[in-house]
Amino acid sequence: MASSSSSSPLRVGFVPEHFSTPIHFARKHYGLDAELIPFPSGTGHMITALRSGEIDVGIGLTEGWVAGLGKVENQGSEEGDGGDDGGYRLVGTYVETPLCWAVSTGAGRPEIQSLDSLKGGKVGVSRIGSGSYVMSYVLADQRNWLLPTAGAAGASESTGAPFSDFVALDTFERLRRAVNDGTADFFMWEHFTSKRYYDNGEIRKVGEIYTPWSSWKIVASTRLLPQQQRSAKNGSVDERVEDLLDRLNKGIKHFNENHDEAVGYISTELDYSEEDAREWLKTVRFPEATQGVDLEVVKTTVDVLKKSGVLKLSGGMKPEEMIAKRR
Incomplete structure (x- = not known):
């Protein structure tokens, strides 16, 4: 020590x-x-x-x-x-x-038009266990995408697979690239950090949620x-x-x-x-x-x-x- x-x-x-x-x-x-x-x-x-x-x-x-x-x-x-x-x-x-987490997808992804269209998709995250990973589950919970199963003493524990995959991409730049080339369908990042790339047309905003x-x-x-x-x-x-x-x-x-x-x-x-x-x-x-x-x-x-x-x-x-x- x-x-x-x-x-x-x-x-x-x-x-x-x-x-x-x-x-x-x-x-x-x-x-x-x-x-x-x-x-x-x-x-x-x-x-x-x-x-x-x-x-x-x-x-x-x-x-x-x-x-x-x-x-x-x-x-x-x-x-x-x-x-x-x-x-x-x-x-x-x-x-x-x-913190306001913006939900982003690629500029050329017309099939993604709303938060509900992200269910079952591939989530880009910086790392497993990171804020971007954790908040994807919070989003899933808010949208009622999690499947309850029996937890300890019969309590309800939210589990299930709201997304098809978590793609760990490390950096914000690689996350932006991934939603444009199809490696991921969406990612979550802080609003103002993302905004510049909405303004220049590189990525598109689908929605946002705040931390509780x-x-x-x-x-x-x-x-x-x-x-x-x-x-x-x-x-x-x-x-x-x-x-x-x-x-x-x-x-x-x-x-x-x-x-x-x-x-x-x-x-x-x-x-x-x-x-x-x-x-x-x-x-x-x-x-x-x-x-x-x-x-x-x-x-x-x-x-x-x-x-x-x-x-x-x-x-x-x-x-x-x-x-x-x-x-």
């Missing part, structure tokens, strides 16, 4: 999209001393990197983090074990607002958490993680007070127009304090993921065990 007195910079995984702007401000203006490692393929890839020891902290999608831990059946007993214990815990909240939870969380490797506090209500974490959270708070405050600077960064350094960046600003809300996670948010996420068939009704890590630092 990494010592709390260690002076080596944290390796922080993040998604290089517009949501990462406060992270950029934290490093540019407030001395964030961390190695920022981009993961364009998203949360599922960061889970793999956390468990293999490639990164120490991840900033990604709530549903991806919760699904990853919800599939862990047995927690490891040895300190620093990143396998059976799930490899990470929730320590902070990065975005308070839900606040959309981004911060996790830390269990290597940074004392064994006895990995499931504590307000467990201590490595002092470098505390410093990261404090500097993210300052980056968020700067973001809120300097929207023109944020738009300039998003529209020049990232793949968004100035108009889209300003529209996105109207839809997003970051927390004043990133420290801690609401237990009820995690419970809601687990409940929806169980209903959607992503998680089993019984077994797996409990919501209380997923959080190392509660609000």
